[in-house]
Amino acid sequence: MRIGFIGLGVMGTPMALNLIRAGHTLVVHRVKERSQILIDEGATAAASPQEVAEGAEVVILMLPDTPDVEQVLRGESGVLAGLQPGSLVIDMSSISPVATAELAAEVAERGGGYVDAPVSGGEVGARDGALTVFVGGSEEAVSRAMPLLEVMGKTITHMGEAGAGQATKVVNQVIVGLTIEAVAEGLALAEASGIDAARVREALSGGFASSRILDLHGQRMVERHFEPGFRMRLHRKDLGLALAAAEHHGVTLPGTEAVTGQMDTALAHDLAEQDHSALFRLIGGEFT
Missing domain, CATH: 3.40.50.720 (NAD(P)-binding Rossmann-like Domain)
Structure with missing residues (x-):
């Protein structure tokens, strides 16, 4: 063609x-x-x-x-x-x-x-x-x-x-965003507890907490490697679409609202062009 x-x-x-x-x-x-x-x-x-x-x-x-x-x-x-x-x-x-x-x-x-x-x-x-x-x-x-x-x-x-694909992508971005935040919280807690976060990630990989995000983005977090595969600013944009859709349909998304706020703070710390897994830098207390 x-x-x-x-x-x-x-x-x-x-x-x-x-x-x-x-x-x-x-x-x-x-x-x-x-x-x-x-x-x-x-x-x-x-x-x-x-x-x-x-x-x-x-x-x-x-x-x-x-x-x-x-x-x-x-x-x-x-x-x-x-x-x-x-x-x-x-x-x-x-x-x-x-x-x-x-x-x-x-x-x-x-x-x-x-x-x-x-x-x-x-x-x-x-x-x-x-x-x-x-x-x-x-x-x-x-x-x-x-x-x-x-x-x-x-x-x-x-x-x-037409539009159904975009609506599904918004759902995807909600789930991905909240899961990145959950992995970031877990690995930040591991480090604060004095446990090797890399070993925690490996230990969890075979259990119920296992996910592709724990596998790929968990590795990014452990290595502090945040070159963009998907930029933080674009994921923040997608969560804005999710919140707009939720308002349109009369649905409340409290977790999405929380992660959107965290991403706003991350963007204020110049993380817009880093991978969305760089949310770990905020959750881990780098900017406090």
Whole structure:
């Protein structure tokens, strides 16, 4: 396929690279040093989102936040200005489920299909083509998107109509955020008790407290290695989406409110660009 790809960040670049190596032709926007490899592998650079969309069968977005997606789609020289009838937009960003439904309707008005397909799995999952993908959209649109999603992801679940994928991703981020906080608390308590946190992590790995977050992020915490796989500021953004959704639906999320407050404090201590597991630095008392 001829694919337009917009959003060449930590995750977007390896996702796009996997598509190229699967034999697809890519047109990309805003190439920087990190994403120069895509040009080296045969992608073509475009001057605007509109130019990306012109002639593309599919346009994939992997952007930081709701306003970014809205601007790229609706803005001057945006995707909607160049979208061809019958083309498909796949938004793999993590954004508002409410906004997603509105954007899907606008794409449909222009004769296009829309799939929301936010992901979980971080930089490693993006690089390995092993992302977990939560998908929303019509059966027809999802069927068209599936061969591409299968290049980038390993576990792909169609959750319902447009917006359902984003709603599921919000749930994922709540659970991940609270589990990171729980692991951070546990390992901080271990260290305060004079126990080797690395040995505690190993001891717990075979029991009921075992989790992928204890395995991967627990190791980051023990080693104090917080280079971003998923930046703290982006997870904080996702928790904001969760709280907005909870307010919309009349649900209270006290744990999410607490972790959101902790992340706000962490961001105030310049941890925005560190991995979300760097919450351990705050929980462990580094800034007291």
